[in-house]
Amino acid sequence: MAQPRRFRTANRRYRFLFWPMMAVYVAIILGTKFLIDDDKAPDWLNAACAIAATLPLFIVLYAIRRQTDETDEYTRMRYLKALRDAGLITSGLLFLVGFLQIFDVIGDIEVFWFGPVFFFAFGLARLPECFGRTV
Amino acid sequence: MFWPDGVKLGMKNILxxxxxxxxxxxxxxxxxxxxxxxxVNAIETGKYDPSLPLAFAIARLFGRSIEEIFDDEAESAEAAE
Structure with missing residues (x-):
């Protein structure tokens, strides 16, 4: 099977989705923070805000998936390894936090934070490639 | 050939x-x-072997055959025995 070697196109298509979606995400977060009082707002409005804030993130996840499909073979391999490492680190942390809670060592932690942890781990796993030597 | 006979360059390709x-x-x-x-860096340093389509693309770019660019170490080892 012929493998795509479209590094630039894949990057361009990723950025075209990533940056607008991040702008939408920030706008929604700031908008809901300053315009809506979630203690007084009806449940349906809070739910709508939560879904609206999540939608751009889903689109970014789709962009990551599409980029790994479309990019060149070596980049795909590195991305998939980084995603694997991020997934393993995040699930490891989930187990650790879960057991710490079960044994009453720590209190509740917002599940939300495991999302940023995943992307932080993904970034960390990709860090070594930033120091590749150019000849 | 790109290098003299008997010289072991210790590299998998001449990219x-x-x-x-x-x-x-x-x-x-x-x-x-x-x-x-x-x-490119990974292929040059032998950390990554390209797929056939990419190897053909490299060969086409330099106007050479795949065998001229990539050294089949397994075949070389068999020939040496």
């Missing part, structure tokens, strides 16, 4: 030699192949 002959940087070669610069 770096061909690239520098052309005066290209890794980024320029990556641009021509539409792959990442890290891909």
């Amino acid at each position: 770096r030699i061909l690239r520098t002959e052309k005066g290209w940087s890794q980024a320029e070669l990556a641009d021509r192949l539409d792959v990442s610069r890290q891909s």
Whole structure:
């Protein structure tokens, strides 16, 4: 099977989705923070805000998936390894936090934070490639 | 042949030699192949073996055959025995 070697196109298509979606995400977060009082707002409005804030993130996840499909073979391999490492680190942390809670060592932690942890781990796993030597 | 008989260069391919002959940087070669610069670096240093389509693209770019660019170490070892 012929493998795509479209590094630039894949990057361009990723950025075209990533940056607008991040702008939408920030706008929604700031908008809901300053315009809506979630203690007084009806449940349906809070739910709508939560879904609206999540939608751009889903689109970014789709962009990551599409980029790994479309990019060149070596980049795909590195991305998939980084995603694997991020997934393993995040699930490891989930187990650790879960057991710490079960044994009453720590209190509740917002599940939300495991999302940023995943992307932080993904970034960390990709860090070594930033120091590749150019000849 | 690109190197004298009996000289063991300890590399799996001569991509770096061909690239520098052309005066290209890794980024320029990556641009021509539409792959990442890290891909070129990984292939040159033997950390990654390209797929057949990419190997053919490299061969076409330099006007050589795949066998001329990539050294089949297994075959070389068999021939040496």
